[in-house]
């Protein structure tokens with residue numbers, strides 16, 4: 145009988161450790177790696193697998209220490225270069241990652257993973273044509289590389305070729321049918337392009353193919369509710385909730401469908417997910433819907449100036465500024481400074497492009513208001529209080545953040561029915577408020593001059609969305 149050689153044992157132990165790592169059994173993997181190190185202290189397999197373990201544990205400094213040393217010892221190892229490219233991407237060192245991925249692709253020209261990695265890094269560097277070439281090559285040679293397909297679809301979307309992105313998603317699903325992330329990416333792309341029928345079909349196919357994933361079920365429900373099929377949506381939300389009972393995105397949609405007791409506000413992680421995905425299409429879509437809120441806010445402020453209530457807006461804070469539509473309209477009015485705050489980084493990036501804000505911050509507005517007490521002369525809120533149910537807390541924060549006699553000018557969607565307690569979470573995930581409730585909240589909080597004006601905010605599904613335009617002044621301390 146032939147005894148295994150030390151090299152055989154190294155390979156076997158490295159395979160075992162890799163298996164444990166993929167199964168998420170990190171402690172067991174570390175034990176096997178210790179045996180591997182004992183058997184072959186300087187083997188590049190040991191370096192690679194230990195670096196992988198460090199990455200899985202989030203120990204990036206250790207991963208870099210191991211990889212830098214290992215690459216010095218074995219500079220021709222494509223696997224080590226590829227792993228360091230991955231680690232460098234994690235810390236947003238995209239230039240370094242590109243250098244490693246390019247080296248790996250040269251060292252192993254037949255390894256589609258190296259091409260895929262290079263393509264993904266090129267996306268980060270905004271070199272989209274090169275990214276497309278690398279990713280296309282990768283999926284041709286390894287059609288089951290899900291990450292390469294997802295990258296390729298993203299490139300097509302960013303190049304503005306929606307049809308090509310759709311074709312890539314369809315080909316990806318045909319080649320890697322069991323990858324839930326591909327199904328999700330395809331559904332998200334369809335939702336963002338407002339192709340709700342396509343998102344629905346993709347979701348139903350995923351279900352039929354046996355993919356049980358809370359996000360897929362949640363999006364399926366979302367697509368159905370966008371199509372006005374709320375009862376069917378509720379069934380999918382319930383399934384999503386069963387799979388991910390703590391997921392804030394799923395829970396908010398489920399609440400909106402009336403299947404959980406109402407929450408008093410939409411969770412920030414839900415808002416981030418929705419608006420980060422919406423940022424690219426937001427302006428175009430709202431223009432199509434005849435969005436009137438920024439214009440109404442502008443006219444209300446101009447009215448306050450014309451009536452002599454204020455000479456200047458002074459220091460202005462735009463809550464939930466989004467892509468900057470409110471800022472764009474009000475920037476021409478007399479003011480000293482305009483700041484925007486929004487929970488979605490992608491929306492803020494779009495607002496930045498408009499060049500009308502002096503300052504922009506990515507933050508939850510309640511937290512931001514808490515940090516800027518007594519700092520503002522005017523606070524604006526265009527279509528943002530529809531993400532809060534009870535208004536007492538957020539109006540109190542606005543009140544504290546305003547200087548005496550400062551103004552809040554904002555809007556809410558109007559609840560024309562007037563159900564108790566004065567606000568209601570609607571199936572599309574936004575809250576509506578009753579006029580009397582809004583008025584009482586403002587009065588309780590310490591605003592004196594309060595004006596509510598009924599206006600159509602925009603169209604939705606061909607019908608006008610009723611709203612209230614609000615102007616309220618913080619009472620003077622001497623009043």
Ligand SMILES: C[S@@+](CC[C@H](N)C(=O)[O-])C[C@H]1O[C@@H](n2cnc3c(N)ncnc32)[C@H](O)[C@@H]1O
Pocket residue numbers: 412415416419437438463464465466467468469470485486487488491507508509510525526527528531
């Ligand atoms: C419908 S958009 C309106 C954007 C802009 N005000 C306008 O009128 O065009 C709502 C915006 O409010 C932001 N938002 C909602 N709740 C928020 C919160 N609690 N803190 C910060 N931003 C919030 C969203 O991210 C989104 O960009």
